[in-house]
Amino acid sequence: MAITDAATSATTKTTTLTTPAKLYGKDLSEYDDVDVESLLAQLSPEEITILAKEVDPDDNFLPPDQRCGYECTKEATGPLNRKQLIEHINKQAIETPDEPEFEPFVQGKVRGKKWVPPPRDAREIEAEEQIAIDMGEEYEHALNDATQEEIIDLAAILGFHSMMNQDQYHASLLNKGQPVGLGWDGITKSTQQKLFPMDPPNSTDVEESIKRVKDDDSKLIDLNLNNIKNISDEKLEQLFAALPQNEHLEVLSLTNVGLTDKTALLLAEAIEKSKTLRVLNVETNFISPPVIVKLVQALLKCHTIEEFRASNQRSAVLGNKIEMEITDLVEKNSSLLRLGLHLEFNDARHRVAAHLQRNIDRSELQQGMSSVITTTTTTTACISSQLASSSHASTSSGAAKELSPSRVRSLAAFEKFIKARTWSQPADTVTHDLPPAGRLVRNLQASSEAGTGAGAEKKI
Numbered sequence: 456m457a458i459t460d461a462a463t464s465a466t467t468k469t470t471t472l473t474t475p476a477k478l479y480g481k482d483l484s485e486y487d488d489v490d491v492e493s494l495l496a497q498l499s500p501e502e503i504t505i506l507a508k509e510v511d512p513d514d515n516f517l518p519p520d521q522r523c524g525y526e527c528t529k530e531a532t533g534p535l536n537r538k539q540l541i542e543h544i545n546k547q548a549i550e551t552p553d554e555p556e557f558e559p560f561v562q563g564k565v566r567g568k569k570w571v572p573p574p575r576d577a578r579e580i581e582a583e584e585q586i587a588i589d590m591g592e593e594y595e596h597a598l599n600d601a602t603q604e605e606i607i608d609l610a611a612i613l614g615f616h617s618m619m620n621q622d623q624y625h626a627s628l629l630n631k632g633q634p635v636g637l638g639w640d641g642i643t644k645s646t647q648q649k650l651f652p653m654d655p656p657n658s659t660d661v662e663e664s665i666k667r668v669k670d671d672d673s674k675l676i677d678l679n680l681n682n683i684k685n686i687s688d689e690k691l692e693q694l695f696a697a698l699p700q701n702e703h704l705e706v707l708s709l710t711n712v713g714l715t716d717k718t719a720l721l722l723a724e725a726i727e728k729s730k731t732l733r734v735l736n737v738e739t740n741f742i743s744p745p746v747i748v749k750l751v752q753a754l755l756k757c758h759t760i761e762e763f764r765a766s767n768q769r770s771a772v773l774g775n776k777i778e779m780e781i782t783d784l785v786e787k788n789s790s791l792l793r794l795g796l797h798l799e800f801n802d803a804r805h806r807v808a809a810h811l812q813r814n815i816d817r818s819e820l821q822q823g824m825s826s827v828i829t830t831t832t833t834t835t836a837c838i839s840s841q842l843a844s845s846s847h848a849s850t851s852s853g854a855a856k857e858l859s860p861s862r863v864r865s866l867a868a869f870e871k872f873i874k875a876r877t878w879s880q881p882a883d884t885v886t887h888d889l890p891p892a893g894r895l896v897r898n899l900q901a902s903s904e905a906g907t908g909a910g911a912e913k914k915i
Contacts, residue, residue, distance in 0.1 A: 699728035714740035723753040764795025
């Protein structure tokens with residue numbers, strides 16, 4: 456009997472804990488098969504309007520005027536005329552009577568209880584009177600006879616910035632003389648701002664640029680579409696669809712063009728197939744943090760992009776989870792050199808900065824190795840030509856003493872030494888410690904000139 460009661464209580468407890476949520480007395484699972492379209496078709500226009508006012512669509516891409524429930528049913532009176540609107544507001548303000556005061560204002564009359572400061576402690580007054588600074592007769596005489604401009608200069612030297620404005624401070628430092636009317640009792644005025652001309656609008660033809668990208672124009676290397684607000688999603692989709700087939704475009708700037716998550720995902724797919732893109736800038740758009748992660752993830756498959764910028768998006772803060780995901784993806788990327796993203800957490804910032812510095816060092820090392828290989832190839836060809844010319848001269852003219860046998864053997868050994876070294880990997884620089892390429896060329900040129908001079912002396 457006890458076992459049966461225990462089983463019953465356990466069963467009852469389990470049922471209570473797993474009770475599903477209900478809506479209007481029914482489980483939520485029963486509403487899965489309800490045809491919403493048929494229910495909406497049965498409603499009248501007035502009922503649909505009431506329903507739309509009560510429901511707030513959770514769509515971040517809708518403008519606020521379409522998400523709020525307020526609707527103005529008045530007919531439009533015409534286009535907005537700011538001058539008439541201000542005149543109407545002023546007229547309403549003048550014609551509207553003032554609210555009557557319960558007690559008229561009388562100048563000089565104090566209403567209510569007047570505040571009287573409490574009396575100060577006599578000990579504080581005595582302590583203030585006892586405080587005195589003895590600067591000596593010389594300093595007191597100098598300060599008493601000083602003019603207002605001299606005192607301002609002294610305050611600037613001592614660093615009393617709160618006693619003067621910027622014009623007085625900079626005038627004292629530059630010894631230009633104090634501005635007129637800006638003394639201790641003068642009116643403090645703000646410094647006049649410098650006016651700079653506005654940047655001209657971006658005049659890039661979007662349709663022509665998309666056509667050039669599709670045609671793989673060899674002259675189109677840098678495409679700048681910054682601050683062009685009227686680019687439709689269809690044009691962006693056409694541009695991103697043409698990127699994988701383009702083999703000349705290296706820089707793509709899409710700052711403040713209204714990129715959304717939908718078009719940014721298409722851009723991520725295009726990045727994965729791009730072959731020549733080096734710099735990508737999508738700052739100041741409406742890309743959400745998860746889609747930024749998708750873009751950074753796409754950089755792993757595109758080994759040509761060296762710089763990626765995506766700051767100032769719709770979400771000002773990425774969050775710890777998103778920043779850690781971006782950090783892990785950046786640490787797997789060996790070709791990215793510069794990243795334009797605002798990371799809030801120190802751990803993510805330091806890890807990303809350290810990895811990017813390692814990528815920069817590796818890139819500089821590879822460029823140095825490529826230049827050394829090029830110089831070494833040129834040097835080897837030069838040595839081979841010297842050996843061939845010396846051998847040809849010795850056999851044809853009989854002047855076998857132009858290059859001594861020991862010098863010929865040294866050049867041949869050096870050529871063999873150069874050919875035996877390969878710098879296909881950065882690790883080879885540790886095992887083969889050679890002089891710099893510039894020193895190699897300089898020594899070879901000096902030895903060549905010395906050999907030519909010795910041969911000329913022997914000919915004479």
